[in-house]
Amino acid sequence: MKKQLLFLVCVLSTYVLTAQSVFPDTWEFRGIHQNFSGGSTPVAPPGPNPAGLDTAVLPTANGRLSSPVLVDLDGDGDLDMVSGAQDAAGKLYYYENTGSATVPNWVQTALPTLDAISYSPGGNNETKCQFVDIDDDGDYDLFFGSKIDENNFNFNDIHYYENTGTATVPNFVDSTITGIGNQNVANFPSFGFVDLDNDDDLDMVTMGSDSLTYFRNEGTKTMPSFDRKFHLDNPWDMNAGTGVFDRNWPHGDVLTTIPNFYDVDRDGDYDMIFATDVGVIRWIENVGSESAPDFGTYTYQQLTGDLATFDFGQFATISFGDVNGDGVLDAICGAFNPGYFAWFEGVLTSPLSIDERSVVTMNVSPNPVKDILTVQFQNSQINIANLSMYTIAGQVVYNKRAILKDNAVKIDVSKLKAGLYFLKVTRENKETIIKKITVQ
Numbered sequence: 001m002k003k004q005l006l007f008l009v010c011v012l013s014t015y016v017l018t019a020q021s022v023f024p025d026t027w028e029f030r031g032i033h034q035n036f037s038g039g040s041t042p043v044a045p046p047g048p049n050p051a052g053l054d055t056a057v058l059p060t061a062n063g064r065l066s067s068p069v070l071v072d073l074d075g076d077g078d079l080d081m082v083s084g085a086q087d088a089a090g091k092l093y094y095y096e097n098t099g100s101a102t103v104p105n106w107v108q109t110a111l112p113t114l115d116a117i118s119y120s121p122g123g124n125n126e127t128k129c130q131f132v133d134i135d136d137d138g139d140y141d142l143f144f145g146s147k148i149d150e151n152n153f154n155f156n157d158i159h160y161y162e163n164t165g166t167a168t169v170p171n172f173v174d175s176t177i178t179g180i181g182n183q184n185v186a187n188f189p190s191f192g193f194v195d196l197d198n199d200d201d202l203d204m205v206t207m208g209s210d211s212l213t214y215f216r217n218e219g220t221k222t223m224p225s226f227d228r229k230f231h232l233d234n235p236w237d238m239n240a241g242t243g244v245f246d247r248n249w250p251h252g253d254v255l256t257t258i259p260n261f262y263d264v265d266r267d268g269d270y271d272m273i274f275a276t277d278v279g280v281i282r283w284i285e286n287v288g289s290e291s292a293p294d295f296g297t298y299t300y301q302q303l304t305g306d307l308a309t310f311d312f313g314q315f316a317t318i319s320f321g322d323v324n325g326d327g328v329l330d331a332i333c334g335a336f337n338p339g340y341f342a343w344f345e346g347v348l349t350s351p352l353s354i355d356e357r358s359v360v361t362m363n364v365s366p367n368p369v370k371d372i373l374t375v376q377f378q379n380s381q382i383n384i385a386n387l388s389m390y391t392i393a394g395q396v397v398y399n400k401r402a403i404l405k406d407n408a409v410k411i412d413v414s415k416l417k418a419g420l421y422f423l424k425v426t427r428e429n430k431e432t433i434i435k436k437i438t439v440q
Contacts (some may be wrong), residue, residue, distance in 0.1 A: 004419065021335060023264050024328055024346030033058070033340035050097070051323075052105040054282035054342045059085030059093040066334030067190065067258060068095075068341055070164065070321035071140055072129040072391070073111065075168030077101045077419045078167030079321045081332060081339070082114070082129055090125035090146060091118040101420065102325035106341075113172050117161065120148040126165075128258065128317075130191040134160075134177070134202060136221040138415050139167040145189035145206075155184040158191075158206070167417035172180065180204075180220070185213040190317070192259035194270055198291035200399055207259040207274065210252045212236045214300065235286075235293040250298055253277040256315045256336060262329070264303075269293065273303070273320075279312035279335060307331065309346055323345075327422070327436075368438040370415045375425065377407040386426040413439050 031050030046054030063085035070079040075098065080094040092208060094114050094136040099105030119125055126147040131140040142161040149156040158180040165171030186208030193202045197216065204215040204226060220226030231237050236249055247287045253276045261270040264283050269290045273283040285303050288294030302308045315336030323330045363376045375387065387409065389398035397416055402409040411423075421437045 005371075010059050023262050023266065024169075025349040026347050027344045028308040028347055029306040029310065030330075030343050030345050032342035036342070037341045038277060039391060047342075051103075051173075051343060052095075052107055053343065056341055057094065057108040058339050058341075059083055059337075060087035060089075063284050064125050064339050065128075065256065065315070065336050066339040066341055067230070067256070067317040068127045068332045069130055069258070069319040069336045070323065070332055073131070073140060073167070073170055074418070075417050078096075078104065078325075079323050080219070080292065081106050081341070082131070083334060084127035084129055084145075085339075086124065086126045086336070087252075088122055088124060089118055090120045090123065091115065092127055092129050097323075104323045104343075104368070111170075113165070113170055114142075117142075117144060117172065119159070120152055122346045123148060123152070126188050128188070128190045128256075130193065130258075132193045132202060134193070134221070134224050137163075138397075139163040139165065139170065139415055142172045143191045143204075144207075144376070145186075145191060147187050147189075154187060154284040156182050157185045157189040158183050174388065175224060177214060178223055179228065183213075183228065185209075186211060188256040190256070192261055192272075193424040194261035195302060196261075196293050196395075205259050205272075207254060207257055209252055214419070215285075221433070223267055224240060228244075230305055235288070236298070251276075251300075258317045258319060260318065260320055262320065266303075266310075273318065275312065275316035275318045275333065276337070277315055277316060279316045280305045281318055281333075283311070305328075305344075305347070313338065314341070325420075361437070364423065364435055364437065367435075367438045369413055370440045372413070373411040373413050373423075373437065375411065375423070377404065378392055385409070388424045389413075390424070391419070 006072040029047055031047035031053045032045050033241040034045045034054045038047050047401040066083050068081045068083040070425045071080055075081050078097040083093045089375045092114055094111040095106040096109040097104050097343045098107050115426040127146040127195055130143045134141045141163045145157055148154055160175050160177050161172035162175040164173045175369045185206040190207050192205045196203045201217045201221045213231045215226040216225050216229050218227045255276045255277050260273040261438055264271040269286045271286045275281050275428045281303050284295050284298050286293050288297040312335045318331055320329045320331055329348050333342045340376055365374050386401050390396055416439045418440055423435045424435050425433045
């Protein structure tokens, strides 16, 4: 089942989708740093809604290697931002969303547990990060990528920090996961997490230095164990030779980018989206399936709207999340030199994406909910359904194929942090119902 979702919802409203609409139809520029001068795209900073980015303090004096990702680190229901940098501190930089879940405003803020992490301080390190609940305990863990490790070498690229705190007060502790130690994946490593083989746990894709590496999760949702795959076991390396360094990735313009996985073409499997060295956004279609991905000939395709034409300058990155609370994915972007942040709003333009006819009646109760959420169908012919719950950032927190008892199924949400979630229920005939759920 698809595990990333563009949520077409209104508060306490239900829609039946006739076709999966899991990605915006187009993108609109909203705001950028006032010192933006990269690329060739004419822009009048700071944009119609800069959300604090126009005056944001850049990570370093030279502003290099801004690589923002979106994450709700303080558990207040809106998306904060964390960026890597090229600097002597070898650390990450936290930008708290001091606005709201619907009106973002990012301000650089101290976060001691994050500020304490650094690699090769005093040098000129490059850092990136990704946040994901890799052990399924309800809070975000940290994956830290750096060009230079703690021993001043560049062959240990993946650093894992378990969140031993909470969803509202994180505490990142240097930890280990089987299969990621002493892995030389890229000079400028970045991470994407996605269930590529449809086995209900998160696999990892690293990207950088003009290559990709696939780590399949051979463990479980709660106890991950990664195994680096090559050649026929690697969706990006399927026709390569037998040597470890034989590659089948034809592009030479992804030196410092970040991989993202969403169903851009709405065909039920994960496609890949990233920015290139020359500052444009591209995506590659997955021509395989939800359990057997195949990225074909790796042909670049453009997104639509302002993201189709915007030229970010040198070494751009892009990440996604719903920053304005409309249920539609937005994008946060950064670039290397000159460094800056920008954001773009995801917009739905086609009313044919959804069918609001009451094909199926489904009730959820209670809503808001603290412990057990009951999903009740009024149609006695519904016997089996797939159910998934997502955070506003698109992270899967629940996924199950259920056999209904008395036309109902119960979901235990007691371990979820308080906030807004989206429940997606897919019937056997592929009709999908989505509801907005508030967990207290």
